[in-house]
Amino acid sequence: MEDVTRPLIVGGVSVAITLIVGWVADQLLRRADARHPETPLWGLLRRCGPPLRAFVCTATLRGSYDKAHLAEDHAVAIGRILTLVLIATAAWLAMRASAAVVESTYSRYAAGARDPARVRRVRTQVTLIQRVVTAVVGVVAGSAILLTLPALRAFGTSMLASAGIVGIVAGIAAQSTLGNMFAGLSIAFGDMVRIGDTVVVDGEWGTVEEITLTFLSVRTWDERRITMPVSYFTSKPFENWSRGGTQKTGTVFLHLDHAAPIEAMREKLHEILRASPAWDGRDWGLAVTDTTPSTIQVRALVTARDGDDAWAVRCEVREQLIGWLREEHPYALPRLATAPAPWLARKDAAHTEVA
Template identity: 70%
Template sequence: METVLRPLIVVGGSVVLTLLIGWATDRLLRKADDQHSETPLWGLLRRGRIPYQLVLCAAMLRGSYDEAQLLQAHRVGIGRGLTLVLIGATAWLVVRITAAIVETSYSRYARAHRDPARLRRVRTQVSLIMRVVTAIVGVVAAASMLLTFPAMRAAGASLLASAGILGIVAGVAAQSTLSNLFAGLQIAFGDMVRLGDTVVVDGEWGTVDEITLTFLTVRTWDERRITMPVSYFTSKPFENWSRGGAQMTGIVFWHLDHTAPVEAMRERLRDILRECPAWDGRDYGLAVTDTTPNTMQVRALVTAKDADDVWTVRVTVREQMIRWLTEHHPYALPRVNTADALLSPGSPNGRSGSADGAVRRAHEPPRTGRG
């Protein structure tokens, strides 16, 4: 009877005690979260209740397994398995606690500062710091798990002797990966590009959607995702439209006939912008910037608060201006001129020369026969 009750008491008691401690801890965290709603720390800590209970249960079972006298033939294997579970759950819990602390610090910073550019920079740094912490904790946990096996501890001396050669080989083989890793850290703390920045890479413009230690993802305007190594942003030039402020100036071009009413177009541009919600009201302008034998180039300058709004203003101005010219000034639109060319006065074959000759002959006195 004792051989049956002892394992049930030990295992069942460990499980029940784990559930009770986990429930009590969750109640305390929920109460603290209700009393301190200004900080999300306690609510974020509640996300770690599963690894927390795993740590408690694994620790209790590991400490009391010898007393249970259950499956004694597999005592070593079960004990090692519980140790592995304990190490993994502890690493999981450390990552959750670190994430809660980091997220709480960022939320306090976000409440204290309203600058979007600064917030994006800090958010990028926080994301990369969490990835580094997760990677370090994962490596330490994996190494600790391997060291629980006696064969791995015995092989440690031989591995240490060849660590120098292996390090050189690994460094050469992982040169690209290491360069991306250091480039990711440089981006995080060098403020080169941040989450939410509008950038232009390889002729494509979009918003930075994700930054990791090795790659960066740009979400384009048509919802495509461009993934590239972070070393690209440290080795090649690129446009960052959000750095130093998101305000932008847009340009709209028209190719019109030389008779186009430029002054009336300036007034119409002002009316269009006043009715466009995306225009920020900072500035606008219209001028003739170039001319060709058949057309002239008219350029409009418009402003907006960011890249998305300046695109909206540009397409609105272009569309409504062309519609207005078509309805009220159709002669201003470019056309192919098929009229006869006017030759210079005095040309032997020119119309003006023949007409002038006829006029002169009409006013000349009549000639006599004397010569």
């Protein structure tokens, strides 16, 4: 009977201690969050409740399981299992806590910052920092788990002698991956491209949606996703429409007849822009930029707050100007001059003489 009672008592005491510690920690964090609502850290740390309870329960069981007076074989096996679970729960808790700290830091900065570009830059940096921390914690936890197993520990010891050769081989094999990782860090802290930036890569226009240590995802205007290695952005030129500010200048080109009413088109363009919510009011203009024997090229210049608004106002200006010309000044649209071919004219004249 004692063989059953002692493990139940040890387990019950561990569960009770876990519940008490978890409740106390949650109440302290709840009060701190209520006293300091401007700091989201305390509220975010409450997400660490499940890993904290799992860690405390495993730690109390690991420290007191020998009091259950189990059989030697069972005690050794249970001790190893609890050690592995303890390492895993500690890594889980560390990942949750680091994520809460990083997210809290970004939230406080974003709430007080006025420059959207700097906010996107910090967001990119903290995202990559969080991924690096998660990777480091995972590697350390995995290594600790392997070192606790005697068979794997002996295998690791035997591999230390050839660590130099293995390192060289691994470095050659992972050259591309390591290059992408360093490129990802360079992008994050070199402010080359940020999450939310509008970019043009390989002729595709889109918005940077995700940046990791190895790849970058761009969401195009038609909701496709282009995934490419981050090393692309450190080795090839690309357009970043959001760097140095989001304001954009757009152009609309029209090919018209030489008789087009340029001054009236300027007035109409200004009228269209004043009614357009996508125009930011900074600048506008209309000028004849080229001419051919049959047409002239007219350029309408508009400005907007960002790339999306620039595209919208360009489409709006193009559509309304062409519609206005078609209704009010149809002669201004390009016309194709035609004339009878010379041999047809001679043939018609011959038929007339015969008749």
